[in-house]
Amino acid sequence: MANQANLYSFPTVDALAPALRRYVISCQEAGLARHGVFKVAVSGGSLPKTLAQALLAEPTSPTDTVKWDKWEIFFADERAVPLDDADSNYGLLKTELLDKLPVDTAPPTVHPINTEVLGDTQELADQYEQTLVRSFAGRDSVRLPIFDLLLLGCGPDGHTCSLFPGHELLRENDAWVAPIEDSPKPPPRRVTLTLPVVTHAVRVAFVATGGGKKEIMKEIFEGGKGLPCALVNERCGERCSWFVDNAAVEGVSYPRRPFNL
Numbered sequence: 001m002a003n004q005a006n007l008y009s010f011p012t013v014d015a016l017a018p019a020l021r022r023y024v025i026s027c028q029e030a031g032l033a034r035h036g037v038f039k040v041a042v043s044g045g046s047l048p049k050t051l052a053q054a055l056l057a058e059p060t061s062p063t064d065t066v067k068w069d070k071w072e073i074f075f076a077d078e079r080a081v082p083l084d085d086a087d088s089n090y091g092l093l094k095t096e097l098l099d100k101l102p103v104d105t106a107p108p109t110v111h112p113i114n115t116e117v118l119g120d121t122q123e124l125a126d127q128y129e130q131t132l133v134r135s136f137a138g139r140d141s142v143r144l145p146i147f148d149l150l151l152l153g154c155g156p157d158g159h160t161c162s163l164f165p166g167h168e169l170l171r172e173n174d175a176w177v178a179p180i181e182d183s184p185k186p187p188p189r190r191v192t193l194t195l196p197v198v199t200h201a202v203r204v205a206f207v208a209t210g211g212g213k214k215e216i217m218k219e220i221f222e223g224g225k226g227l228p229c230a231l232v233n234e235r236c237g238e239r240c241s242w243f244v245d246n247a248a249v250e251g252v253s254y255p256r257r258p259f260n261l
């Protein structure tokens with residue numbers, strides 16, 4: 001079990017949410033200690049809803065505080081659509097979470113894609129990469145950006161971000177953000193963080209819930225087979241943590257860790 005991904009399993013999403021909250025807050029505190037801000041990237045899918053359940057809950061102690069004004073939020077992947085489109089990951093995060101912050105909350109800094117260049121996914125990716133370059137102090141000084149935390153989902157085919165099984169994008173070693181025009185999950189035109197950026201983060205957390213995930217979870221944790229989620233596990237080791245409900249890992253033999261943060 002040394003240097004392997006942590007698998008934390010909970011009976012229900014309601015039981016998972018407080019643990020996810022503790023984990024995110026501990027990553028927040030580590031980020032603040034390191035550089036005074038918390039740089040986090042999030043996926044779309046079901047993640048924003050679970051995240052909202054975790055982060056909008058009432059604090060249970062003085063240290064149980066989400067310091068929203070210190071958060072810099074990026075998108076681990078985004079669809080090439082307007083921000084108010086039903087397919088927008090930004091739009092999803094906004095409706096599920098950002099719009100629900102209490103009115104007196106000092107807001108986080110959020111970095112959406114530049115929708116003026118939606119017609120050109122390469123330009124869209126390049127401009128989003130420049131957003132990272134500005135935030136992470138320049139490409140000349142850092143080989144790869146180091147996010148404090150990536151919060152990711154896992155698709156039923158083992159994809160994460162918009163990195164799909166067998167896709168040539170898995171071999172991208174230079175760009176920080178890459179375009180994709182043929183995403184098997186609609187919509188087809190997207191931008192995504194690349195695998196080196198994902199696996200360079202201080203911490204990576206996956207949230208996967210529901211019985212629909214159990215077949216792919218078996219493949220990821222028992223075989224791997226080069227699936228994007230398995231590649232993240234292999235490259236991140238114990239920096240990677242999975243927050244799942246029991247239904248998602250039914251029949252998966254990989255050992256669960258007790259969650260005791």
Ligand SMILES: O=C(O)[C@H](O)[C@@H](O)[C@H](O)[C@H](O)COP(=O)(O)O
Nearest residue numbers: 043044045046153154155160161
């Ligand atoms: O934009 C996207 O499509 C998402 O970022 C994608 O990577 C998502 O996280 C997974 O497909 C899991 O989705 P679910 O949580 O809905 O299964």
